[in-house]
Amino acid sequence: MLGMRVLLLSIILTAKSVLSQNFSHYGVEFNIGFMPSTNSTTLRLLVHSQEDNAHVTVSRIGYNYSTSVTRNALSIINLPFHPVVDSSFNSRDLGFHITSSSPVSIVGASGEIKNSFVPHFTFLSLPYHDYTSSTTEYSYLGVSTSNSNPNNNYTSQILLVGNRDNTTFTIRPSCNLTLPVNIQSNDTRTLVVVPGDNHTSILHSHQTLLMTSINCDLIDTMVTSNHPLSIFGGGEDCSEEYECGSVATQISPTIAWGDGFLLAPSQTINADQLYTVIASEENTIITRSCDKNTTTSLLSSVGEVYSFNESTALCYLTCSQRCYVAHYGITEGAQFLIPVSPLTQYPNTMVSLSSFNASASLYTVTVPARESFNGTLVINGSLVTPNWSSIYDKDGVIVGYGYTSSFSGMTTIAPSSSMNSLYVAVYNLDDDGAYSYAAGTLLNPLFPSLRFLSDEYCLLNVSDQLTLTIQRINDFSISFNTRLAINLNYTLVKFLAGEREKTINVTISNAQFGGNEPLLVLAEAAVSDDPSPALAETAITIQNTKGVDIGFAEERVTVMESDNSVALNILSTGAEIKCLPGSNNIVLLLQLNDFQGRALNVTRLTFNQYVRKQSVDVKLDSFTNDSNQRNMTGKLIILFNSGLDVSLKHSQVIIVYDSMPMPSNALMSTLSSMLSSSSVIITPTQTVSDFMNTLLNPTTAYVIGISGVLLTLVLCSYILVASFCCGRHCKKKKKHNLNESSSRLQESSGHYVVRRPYNLTAFHPNYDNINHFGNRVRADSQRRPPPLPPNVARPLPLLSNEIHTNKHNDEDEVEEVLI
Structure with missing residues (x-):
């Protein structure tokens, strides 16, 4: 502007450069708890370190344990068996506080000892990350059992573990919940919180609170808090034929959820699989593309759930608002629960995975399709090219790849380039039980999109x-x-x-x-x-000034003979019209005149806060039939100013033609008679036809005739006296001067410039030394004029004659003569 x-x-x-910190499942502080599981008797932690030597400490009331963990070595920590079995005060301080001298990843497991350890459920523990510089409140939505078989008896559970003292939290349940009246006292009184109601309480560091519902799914229960909580979701699904199957996972806050997911169900296990999508916002549109078949669904409320069975096809799923995706195994006796990381939370570093028993476990890897991805991974330090399957979006475009493989013991998987990222899910469906967990994820907070109310x-x-x-x-x-x-x-x-x-x-x-x-x-x-x-x-x-200036962008516009039109640009500068009072409309008239002041055309122009520049296209063919109209002027006139302080700046523009008509013989003779030893510049403001009309006027001809007679008498007298006085010396000098003399005449846009020394042969059409309008080009005395054609007579030498002159900045004395 x-x-x-x-x-x-x-x-x-x-x-505070949250994304540059790259929050992930690796951390130095964890607070975890274990929900109850039928037949479980043992709690374990699998710890992996990014550093050569990490000092890890696990503590809670009455328990403290320390150990060292080395890089790429599996460290197993056995914990005292104290799961949180209810919401009473006796189960209040059962959280484990884990610290490390350097970042580690932790997988928790609950199971029993037979010939070896048999896990009943496992989960990836998420470290404590301080988002308080980015958010003032944390929101969580419950993830529970799949409830795939309504004939079974199932228990839905959500476990809260405090990370900081005086954490205020509010629960809005999806089922009836029985909770203590005061969770910070041994008071045995309880209250029932019904769906739609809110219950607020306080939880301190390492404290635990278990919420349980029988045959009612807590999957869309909302928990909000002023500090991060460690929240676990899951439960048990029991039948008469099989033992109860337990599932559990730790739930990330909604600020770390996402809107794009690659789904790769395992094609090598004999189990039905189901995906559940949880909406964090109202009116969330879910688009699912599996084998190029697309399905769209609408989740109209916060916490609403969309589920679908998919055990074979790889899928791409998007949410119009951020959402959470859980992957379930729903076959009785082979249940598992794995959270699916959104694409925005795929890590680009190595992840470690370990099996909990002697039998082989499975893992599934998905990677986003990027130009930098060449199909390779680094598995246990070796470059490997897996047999990938493509994942397509609704338009048939490849958006990712996936594959499944088996492993035993400890395995590390990493992208072959830091430009790529991956997600790894681990599961095992052993005859004695099933388990699953995500091997790694990022936990970067993702924020809403913003806009200003006004542009x-x-x-x-x-x-x-x-x-x-x-x-x-x-x-x-x-x-x-x-x-x-x-x-x-x-x-x-x-x-x-x-x-x-x-x-x-x-x-x-x-x-x-x-x-x-x-x-x-x-x-x-x-x-x-x-x-x-x-x-x-x-x-x-x-706005520091209330004045509006409007005017032409240029004071002079030059057009060519071949031009059919010319654009006149008018600008509004100075104050912003939108900032000023009034109706904010300024109306002008653009009047087009010929050089004799006759109006040719009038155009109405309006300026306001949205229009600060206008361009008027003048059709030259409409005005140039008359030679008097070949040069024109444009003038601005204020018609209406809306009470604003409007000034016209550059209110006029001149339109001139850059043409080169051939002068007539009469005009050349007239110009030749006006030359003298001093250079003469003739700057006309009229066209050639205007000049000739003036010469043909009777009054003008009479004046020119008398002036010519007088001038001839004066010249003849001067010549006689000079010849008599100078003698032979004067004759030589005169001859020398006459040889040096020549005429120069240039024409541009109807303006004729005559200079001396020069040669009148410049008028010849083949002569290319043409001076453009307004440029005064000094003659080059060393340059020889071009040869004349045979049919053009060489002009006679001109006599040196004194004419009134005006001084200019150049060395020559010049005179401007208006034609």
Whole structure:
């Protein structure tokens, strides 16, 4: 924008480079708990270290254990058997607190000892990550049993473990829950929280609270808290023919959920498999493409669930809002539960997986399709090319690959390039039980998209207060912090869960931004330090003047003979019209005149806050039949200013032709008679036809005739006196001067320029030394004129004659003669 100073104003989420920290399943602090499982008698931890020597400590009330874990070596820690069996006060302090001197990954297992350890359920433990700089509230939705067989008796469970003291949490259950009246006391009184009601309480570090429902699924139970909680979901599904099958997983907060998933059910196990999608937002659209067959579903409420059976086909699933996907094995006696990581949470580093018994286990790997992916993985340190199966989206485009393989003991899998990422799921369906877990995932917080209420704002006075409004356009259940930055002055803005917009009052001091030109402030709303998400932008105009200047972009426009039209550009500069009071419409008239002042055309123009430039296309063919109209002028006239202070700047434009007509013999004779020893510049404002019409006028001819007689008498007298006085010396000098003399005549856009020394043969059409309009080109005395054609007579030498001259910056004395 013309004449406008620019300042950058940005709204940035205070993530403190959250994404650059790469939060993942590796961590240095964990708080975990175990739900009950029928026939389980043993609790175990499998620990893997990224460093050569990690010192790991596990503690809780009455228990403390330390050990060292080395890189790429499997470390098993046996825990005292104290699962959380109910919600009473006796089960309140059963959480395990785990710390490490360097990042480690931990898999928890609950099982029994037969000939060897037989796990009944396993889960990937998620470390404690501090998101408090990015969010003010954490939201979780329960993940429970698949409830695939309604004839079975099943138990649905959610376990809470505190990470920090004085953590306030609120439960909104999907089933009737019986909870203590005061979980911080030994009071045995209970209360029933029904679906739709909220119950708020406080949990301290390492404390546990188990919520249990019989034959009612807690899968969409919501928990919110002011500090992160470790939340586990699962339960048992029992039948008369088989023992109860237990499943469990740790649930990430909704801020780490995603919207794109690669699904790769195992094709090598004899078990029915089911996927369940949980919506974190209202009106979430689910699109599922399996074997190029696409299905679309709508989840209209928060926590609503969409499930489908799929045991063979690889699928690509997307959610219009972030969601959670759980993968179940639902065959009786072979149940498992694995959380499916969204594509945005695929790690690009090595993951480790271990089997819990002597029998072979299985793993499934999925990778996103990228240009950098060459089909290879690094498995146990060796480069391997698996037999991949392609995964397609709804348009038939390959979006990923998947494959399944077996392993035993400990195995490491990594992308062959850091530009690629992967997700690995581990499971085993042994005759004595089944287990499963995700081998690794990222836990980076993903924030909502933002926009400004308006694309532009105005501030009439610099010292006035400006109100900005920021809106979120998705993920309304997430709370997060934003930061408004103006010249490194920050204002913290908090979005709570459910809040859709925030208003911020901004004051810009005159001392910071003085001056008369408008100041354009660009505002940006960014969701993180990652540059990949699109930014929301708005413009703020700070108006220091109330005057509006309107005028032509150019004072002179030159057109060629071949041009059919010419564009005249009119600009509105100075104050921003949108910032000024009134109807904000300025109406002008553009009048097109010929050089004699006759009106040829009138055009109406309107300027306002949306229109600051107009271009008028003048059709030259409509006006140029008359030679008097070949050169024109355009003039602006204010018709209506809406009470605004409007000034016309460059209110006129001149349209001139860049043409080269051949001068007539009469015109050349007239010009020759006006040459003298001093150079003469003739700058006409009329066309050749105008000039000839003037010469043919009777009055003009009479005056020219008398002047010619007088001039002839004076010249003859001068010649006689000079010849008599100078003698032979004068004759030689005169001859020398006459040989040096020549004529030069150039024509451009109807203006004729005559210079000396030059040769009148410049008028010849084959002569290419043509001077353009307005350029005064000094003659080159050393350059010989081009030879004349045989049919053109050489002009006679001109006499040196004194004519009134005007001094110019160049060395020659020149005279401007108006034709």
